[in-house]
Structures are given as structure tokens and as C-alpha cells.
Amino acid sequence: MSDSPWTDRIVGARMTVDQEFSSRIADSRFSNQQWSLIMTATEFEIEDADDPDRARLVADIEQVEGIIPELENVPSGGMGAMGGPGAGGGNRNSSSGGVFDSIMGALGLGGDGGDDHAEKLRAAEQLTQEYAEELQSHLESNGRWQSVRKAAAADD
Template identity: 50%
Template structure:
């Protein structure tokens, strides 16, 4: 599915990104880690045919946050080597380790690294934060009066197998991110 509706709300997502930044800063993730998490996260609208009951959710089938956990760990290790720049409170693997551990890890000789359980726990925390972001985006769209239109686009996509965004907007509606 192309999820055309997500392309139609780019401007709204930028506004929500600004509003959500404090929540990210207060989380265990740095801004760089959050950016990677959001790149790996796909959203969908459950029940778009019924805007009153519809909701933006993390698409569990299309989002594999566990797969990016090693890269999040690399980001954290690089930030630690640079003095922890970037925000967030991540403590990958439950301990900071020594400088020697960091050097060994950077050389691929061990010295740290997280277990699969650590990755699974961090992935679940990332998924929960991404879910909060989705709810925040939905609240923003509702406040701007755009939620029903977004649901109509998503419903048209679902009905046509993911290519009907044009049919949802053929009635002359302007693009969501261009609307006042």
C-alpha cells in the first residue's frame, strides 16, 4: 500500500514534529535515534471509513523496529565518544561501559553490545513513543479540520489497493498541506 495519505500531511507532520520534540527530549532516545526510528516507522489508519472511530497507528506489519536496534546502539556509542551530544537519556545495554569497551566495540571486538532482550525492550519503547506521535498527529489533524479528508484518502486507498488517492481528491479539494 502506498499510504498516499501520509504524503498529503507532510506540512502537518512538520508542525507535530516541533510540538513533539519535548517528548522526544524527555525520552531515552536522542534526536538522531528518534529520526532513525521515524524513518523506520510506517503508519496506517485503522477503520478509515469511519472517521469517528478511526485512528492512526503504527503499522506492525510494515514496521520492524527490532531491525534498527543495532544501528541505534551505534549512534549511542558514537554520541558517547563525542561527549553525549544530542539529547535523550539512552543507556544501551543497561550500562555505560568503559572507554576500552567502547574502543573494542568500535573495532568489532565486542566490549558491550546489547542482548536480543535489550533490543526487544528498546524496540517496544520506540514503538510506544511512535504510537504517541501518531495520536498527536491525529489530534493535530482533527484540530485543523483535516481528519475526515485524510480518512477519505486512506479509505479510497484501501478500497483500490493503495492507488486511489487521486480518486479521493477528484472532487476539487486542495492538498492537505496547502490548505489554510
């Protein structure tokens, strides 16, 4: 569904919401790079697109779970996340396993990584849904929601 014409109609709106949402990302547990990776794995859908009263934009994060272990390989936090001093910091080398730990974590076999994996997934789910709500609100306030909703309904 990500290649459908209705998603092409919201590209400009997404760019605007990305800028507006940047402060929310700064306050989250994710760096800008981690958020970009999460958004790459996120698809958007319009539930009940054929019903103007019930239609709503939702984030489908089904693919996000697969990239959660990869977030460990992306710099997180502060200036390091922006490529400044300490990018990657000691975080990358603080664990002895690196790629091995990522694979073990993805399989749910990591020591304390399982809880962190679930927490990151929950945080990503919450943040992507907040983004979807913000995006829908932006489309509504600009009078574009109904045309996007109708295009999504036509795609189904």
C-alpha cells in the same frame, strides 16, 4: 502504503507535530538522531479508515525492529546527540565488538543486549504510537482528519 496519496496530505502536519513532539523526545531514552532513524523505519496507517467513528492513526513499527541494533551506532543523549562535545562519546568504543556486537544483537545472540533490544523496541513502539495520536489530534483540531481518513479509505 507509505507512498499513498493520503500520506502526502499530512507532510505539513507532521512537520508541525515534529516540532511540538521534540520535548517528548528530549525526555525519552532516544536522541534526536535515534528518533529520526526510528521514524524513518516507521509507517503510518489508518485503521478502519472507512468508519468515521472508529478510524484512528496508528504507527506500524514492523521495520523498526531491524534498526534497533543500529541505534547503538548513533550518538545518544545531551549535547553529544547534537554533534557537540563528546558526540559519540565513549559509548562507541566502550564495547569491544562494535559491528560484531550489532550483528550478534540483531540475531538475538548478544549477551545482555537482548533485554536492552526488547526494551528499546517497546520504548520505540510506545513513543511512535504517542506521536501517531498527537498527529491525529493535530489533524482533527485543524479540521483535516476527515479528508485524510477518506483519502486513506479510498487507497484501500
